[in-house]
Amino acid sequence: MDAFLIVGIAEALLIIALILSKKQKGLWDYSLAAYFVLFSINILLSYLEIRNRANGYPIPFIIHTSTPVIFLHGPTLWLYIKSLTAQKFQFKPKYLLHLIPFLAITTLFYFEIYSHPYSQRIAIDSSGGFKNHISYPITLAAVALVSQGYFVWGLLLLRRYNRRIKGFFSSVEHIDLAWLRFLLLSAIVCYALISTLYISDYIMGLLPFNFMQLIGFVLASAYVLLLGFYGLKQGNVFVSGNINIDLDKASTLQVVSTPLEKGEEDFVKRLMSHMKEKKPHCNTELTLTKLSDELAVTPDYLSGILNGRLNMNFFDFVNHYRIEEFKKQCCNPQNSNLTLVSIAYDCGFNSKATFNRVFKKATGITPSEFTKQSQLNETSKKE
Numbered sequence: 524m525d526a527f528l529i530v531g532i533a534e535a536l537l538i539i540a541l542i543l544s545k546k547q548k549g550l551w552d553y554s555l556a557a558y559f560v561l562f563s564i565n566i567l568l569s570y571l572e573i574r575n576r577a578n579g580y581p582i583p584f585i586i587h588t589s590t591p592v593i594f595l596h597g598p599t600l601w602l603y604i605k606s607l608t609a610q611k612f613q614f615k616p617k618y619l620l621h622l623i624p625f626l627a628i629t630t631l632f633y634f635e636i637y638s639h640p641y642s643q644r645i646a647i648d649s650s651g652g653f654k655n656h657i658s659y660p661i662t663l664a665a666v667a668l669v670s671q672g673y674f675v676w677g678l679l680l681l682r683r684y685n686r687r688i689k690g691f692f693s694s695v696e697h698i699d700l701a702w703l704r705f706l707l708l709s710a711i712v713c714y715a716l717i718s719t720l721y722i723s724d725y726i727m728g729l730l731p732f733n734f735m736q737l738i739g740f741v742l743a744s745a746y747v748l749l750l751g752f753y754g755l756k757q758g759n760v761f762v763s764g765n766i767n768i769d770l771d772k773a774s775t776l777q778v779v780s781t782p783l784e785k786g787e788e789d790f791v792k793r794l795m796s797h798m799k800e801k802k803p804h805c806n807t808e809l810t811l812t813k814l815s816d817e818l819a820v821t822p823d824y825l826s827g828i829l830n831g832r833l834n835m836n837f838f839d840f841v842n843h844y845r846i847e848e849f850k851k852q853c854c855n856p857q858n859s860n861l862t863l864v865s866i867a868y869d870c871g872f873n874s875k876a877t878f879n880r881v882f883k884k885a886t887g888i889t890p891s892e893f894t895k896q897s898q899l900n901e902t903s904k905k906e
Contacts, residue, residue: 597673689838
């Protein structure tokens with residue numbers, strides 16, 4: 524099974540080469556490449572440690588060198604997600620604080636393992652005596668807590684990112700980084716299982732350390748390869764989306780409870796009239812900038828009215844009109860030969876999944892349930 528580790532290293536190196544060969548690269552690409560560099564180093568060290576134990580320790584200086592590197596995975600993954608989801612990301616010196624767990628574990632390992640002569644290090648490893656050192660349970664707990672902490676942190680960054688983009692885009696299914704959310708959730712489960720295996724073995728002595736190490740890195744290899752597959756083609760919406768508004772500011776606007784001023788009231792009436800007559804929501808590519816251009820106002824002003832006065836982000840506002848348009852078109856006898864999805868597409872939705880989710884959230888029922896209710900109502904009226 525350790526051949527899977529070699530395959531994992533080769534595939535990681537290939538992904539690194541593909542990332543660095545991209546014509547237009549950003550910090551998120553370099554962060555992802557750095558993640559794969561660390562991962563390939565980690566797997567290589569793990570593979571050498573396994574082979575080392577199996578062949579009488581021909582290279583004793585690598586004993587237990589793979590473990591501290593694990594603590595660099597979380598910070599690098601965090602940097603990738605942060606640089607991908609922040610509108611104006613800049614590296615700050617305070618981010619170096621993420622290295623503290625790695626430095627702490629490395630220091631602990633130095634006094635517990637690395638500072639000893641090779642003969643003693645070999646004896647400790649071959650007998651499994653390292654499990655009796657204080658560093659072992661501390662490391663197990665630290666790996667579990669730090670890894671899971673960064674996965675959860677990544678999910679929080681993604682949630683914040685989705686709030687941002689909904690302030691500018693009316694359709695987000697291709698830019699919402701759902702694949703990354705799925706990978707983080709999967710990683711939480713996989714790493715929880717791996718940590719449980721290690722902790723259970725520490726308490727009850729179930730399996731050889733070599734086997735657990737191998738299983739752990741094989742599972743991690745599968746996760747990382749998926750990250751590379753999707754991350755390789757992932758762009759940055761803040762670079763390519765021509766976003767000319769501070770989305771952080773827009774997403775944190777407080778709702779103003781005072782009555783609308785005369786100018787604001789006139790604009791809201793004009794906005795409602797424009798949505799009803801021109802139906803810009805039927806454009807699947809509608810953005811805050813496009814709508815503000817049609818209304819001859821700045822994106823900041825339109826965003827301020829939606830978020831601060833109407834208590835709706837741009838995404839919810841536009842999709843409200845799409846839902847109302849769908850209801851209207853669905854009840855039109857001329858559309859009886861059309862499917863619900865085709866009607867939804869005509870109303871501005873460009874994804875069946877998004878349409879179903881948004882409709883259910885807004886109405887409490889599914890589109891098909893709404894259609895049945897509408898048909899029953901029409902039948903009862905005729906009777």
